[in-house]
Amino acid sequence: MATDARPEIRLLPGHGKRLKRGHPWLYSNEIRMDEAARGLTPGTLVEIVGTDGRGLGVAMFNPHSLISGRLLSREPGAAIDSKFVARTLSRALTLRDSLFSEPYYRLVHGEADGLPGLVVERYGDVALCQINSAGMAGLQDDIVSAVEEVLRPGAIVMRGDSPARRLEGLDAKNHIAKGVLEGAQIVRESGLEFFADLAHGQKTGWYFDQRDNRSFTASLAPGRRVLDAYCHSGAFGLRAAKAGATSVTFIDRAEPCLDLARRSAAHNGLSDLCHFSKGDMFSELACLHEAQEKFDLVIADPPPFAKARKDAKAGLKAVRKLTRLASALVGARGFLAISSCSHHIGAADFAEAVTRGFRDAGRTARIVRTSGASADHPIHPALPESAYLTFMMLAFD
Numbered sequence: 440m441a442t443d444a445r446p447e448i449r450l451l452p453g454h455g456k457r458l459k460r461g462h463p464w465l466y467s468n469e470i471r472m473d474e475a476a477r478g479l480t481p482g483t484l485v486e487i488v489g490t491d492g493r494g495l496g497v498a499m500f501n502p503h504s505l506i507s508g509r510l511l512s513r514e515p516g517a518a519i520d521s522k523f524v525a526r527t528l529s530r531a532l533t534l535r536d537s538l539f540s541e542p543y544y545r546l547v548h549g550e551a552d553g554l555p556g557l558v559v560e561r562y563g564d565v566a567l568c569q570i571n572s573a574g575m576a577g578l579q580d581d582i583v584s585a586v587e588e589v590l591r592p593g594a595i596v597m598r599g600d601s602p603a604r605r606l607e608g609l610d611a612k613n614h615i616a617k618g619v620l621e622g623a624q625i626v627r628e629s630g631l632e633f634f635a636d637l638a639h640g641q642k643t644g645w646y647f648d649q650r651d652n653r654s655f656t657a658s659l660a661p662g663r664r665v666l667d668a669y670c671h672s673g674a675f676g677l678r679a680a681k682a683g684a685t686s687v688t689f690i691d692r693a694e695p696c697l698d699l700a701r702r703s704a705a706h707n708g709l710s711d712l713c714h715f716s717k718g719d720m721f722s723e724l725a726c727l728h729e730a731q732e733k734f735d736l737v738i739a740d741p742p743p744f745a746k747a748r749k750d751a752k753a754g755l756k757a758v759r760k761l762t763r764l765a766s767a768l769v770g771a772r773g774f775l776a777i778s779s780c781s782h783h784i785g786a787a788d789f790a791e792a793v794t795r796g797f798r799d800a801g802r803t804a805r806i807v808r809t810s811g812a813s814a815d816h817p818i819h820p821a822l823p824e825s826a827y828l829t830f831m832m833l834a835f836d
Contacts, residue, residue: 448476448485448500448508455489458510461821463550465498465508477502481608482573484511484519499555499574503608509555509574524578524585527553532589535561535815543627544815545647546590551817551825556607559586560643562624564593567637567644568616571603583616594618596637598644602746613638623699629654631681633674633703636695641671641742648812649674649740649778652830655808656738656776657682659832663735666690666727666768668720673700673713675738675776680709684736688714690723724764733770743781751783755792758784762796766835769802775833782827789829797833808832 450458454469465487470476479485481501487508489495494515498508511519531552535544546552547559549571556572566586570576579597586595595617604611623634626645635645653675661683667676670689677700680687691697697715704713716723720741739761745754762777769775775797779789786809797804811818812828819825 463510467507482577521581521584528589551819566592567596569598573607650813660684665736666734668739680712735773738776740778745781745783758792759796763799766797766800782824804833804835
């Protein structure tokens, strides 16, 4: 669509201060949602106009979503095409090149990197794109062209199975936009090589966001017996094994995840230190407690317990229960690493639930580390929701 033909979306009186202060979203109750606006196709590029008639920038618009506008540019009339995406990708690449020595990282983290609703990750010669908004879906061809121009990857994987797509009215579909993807792909981290399922694995197939927290956790592993609960493909536990753990027990309910962990353990020559178990986590932890098992380092990195705001209360109860069960397995002067990856559970509420949990287990502990995601998951300064990950390391008495 030519820039001069874009529909205009006007703000309601009294709204617009948030946008002018740097917030990248417009909510439906901030917009003059007239018949013309309601009739726009989700993902339409629009010009945002303030109550004074001045243009405030270009946004992707979805009249059916609570987040109706996602700002792409604060320049009115800006061209949004493959060149725009390539420039934005190049800026993100410059940052990652200064942070990492190898091409294994999240290259684009949505709003914080100027491309709302888009995730791009690098796995060596493979680029993975996850489109989570109707606007980005409309730019899919431009995204693929830009990724090809900037990265020159051997393969481009398009992941379209995230829950966020349903909220935007998008279907769930994965496909290969370029090249061939043969089985699990290698991820290099701190001298180890892991296998990740980019085509069908959870989320994007790998969790780059916990990279720094895995390093800190591994630093505590030498000479210790380790439990990796919700192990996914084994990144936390295998980093601990490589660092010098005496043994690592991996638990997950998904057999494909355990298969990847086993394969990675064998590939790195760590199988003799590793033991794998499939089952429901709360039941497995309770069984270990009944068997009077103790570990020097317990890692509990669960999936999101609160996928929506309405689930926050139940999610905090789950955090408290998980902490109680995990704390009962920590030996004297041992450690517990525990995380929350839901932005609906704030850091303060998470810390309170964790504290109640270890007290429920009759334990005392100190917090020795609280942190978030690694540097390839930057936080948008005006969008607290982008600080979704909370990691906490507890030292028990």
